[in-house]
Amino acid sequence: MANITAAMVKELREKTGAGMMDCKNALTETDGDIEAAVDWLRKKGLAKAAKKAGRVAAEGLVAIEARGNVAAMVEVNSETDFVARNEQFQAFVRAAAKVVADTDGTVDALVAAPMPGASGSVGERIQELIATIGENMTIRRTAKVTVAQGVVGSYMHAAVSEGLGKIGVLVAMESTGGNTDELANLGRMIAMHIAAVNPVAVDASGIDPATVERESAILREKNAGKPDHVMQKIVESGLKSYYKEVTLLEQSFVHDTTKTVGQVLKESEGKVGGPIKIGGFVRYALGEGIEKEETDFAAEVAAQAGVKA
Template sequence: MAEITASLVKELRERTGAGMMECKKALTENNGDIQAAADALRKSGLAKADKKASRVAAEGRIAMAQAPGKAVLVEVNSETDFVAKDSNFLAFTEEVAKVALSSGADDAEALKAAKLGSGETVEEARTALIAKVGENVQVRRLARMESGNLIGAYVHGGRIGVLVELKGGSDELARGLAMHVAAMNPPYVSPAHVPADFVAREKEIALAQVKDSGKPAEILEKMVAGKIAKTLAEISLTGQPYVLDTNQTVEAALKAAGAEVIGFVRLAVGEGIEKQADDFASEVMKQAGLA
């Protein structure tokens, strides 16, 4: 049998991210063949990944990749913020974003089959990463934008990502608007994009609020119209004060630049995922036999 040296164990550990004892055992079982040992650990890692697949992964990172005329955002989730900051996890998210841009994949499911520079598919690399970090990892969402117009892209702290399509204007304005959407999270581009049923409901509420004021009908109508206009401005990108120049609205900034926002997309890590609230104190007491 080949000698299992410390340097061989170290090399396998660096290649696979597995623990020292697991690496030594794999090398021993495969007569020092590092490739066979790595394959054995990968197989073992896949089995572990299956057990972790049901865990809630609501932390993670938004990664972005951009090229002339196109950009993508990808959300990759982990179970904890600790793993979301791990160098292996960060490298994976950046690679996934790059291949999402180049592959043309339109959703996370299609992205799984795309190949990374290593020759692995995204799905194969994901399961290998699970074995390394010991947590469930999911490639959850992909947002793509391709256009002959300008595309502003911005990621804030790896937690929020935004793409904005801008007709006219400048690259600086497009990115500034992406920053605005990241900060203010407007649901709609403009008041004209707000659904009619929402407007009708707001009118009904506003009328109920002023009907007992004793004012003439024409005054009440103006009061309701003012309330509705204020509400629609608050929930619309164009009606909000521009975060990079709060002395003007986004609409005014667009008008000054001769530009128009065609649309935008915003992704935030974990939004829509029901997070599990762990009572760690109770868990520790239970394991210690104190509860």
């Protein structure tokens, strides 16, 4: 049997982030083979992660990796906000965004890709973090935005550090204009607008037809009994008002409410040096759409302490 030294345990801890006793046990089980011990811990980590997989993970971080005409975004969830402050978790989310920018932008490609600075994949690394930190974590969604000419504007709201925060936005700013600095600045301003106002689509053509039909049905129901020719005008007018509220180009610009976003784009073309078109946008708000489990924190702590709340 190999002699397990403190230096070996330290090396394994640095490689995996696992606890000291877990590292010692892994080295004992693998006769001191560091790489075999790493695999042993991964297997144990996967077993632990499976037990945690049913827990609701609605906290965490959104990360952005912006590279001029290419940008990527990822949302990684955890069970509590405490984990979002963990340096290992932050480093993982930041690295994951970089990997998304280098792949096809899908979750599957991210999970299968090699983890930067590690021997395994991104998927294996998150399982190691689950085992080390002790919370369920999930890579919820990813996005990659590119433009042939122009820049991808970005903005991170409630940032905890560079490129990491709670609400992330990417917006495709397509333009042949040569002043890319001006275009990038405009892109950031529009990304801030999207973060604040949360439009449904760039323009009316991007709205789901089912949504348009639902809005039309509501207008018809509210005005039941009107003649058909009057009803048609009411629906058309109502939809125009709806589009002004929910489509990016028709919304009042948050930085200057006397103008629409579309007007701001048109007025900026001279500074940029060419026409500007918004090719699309992506907005991630951390945990949106996840049903969070309501718990009595005081009672939970009391229960763990063996006393009544």
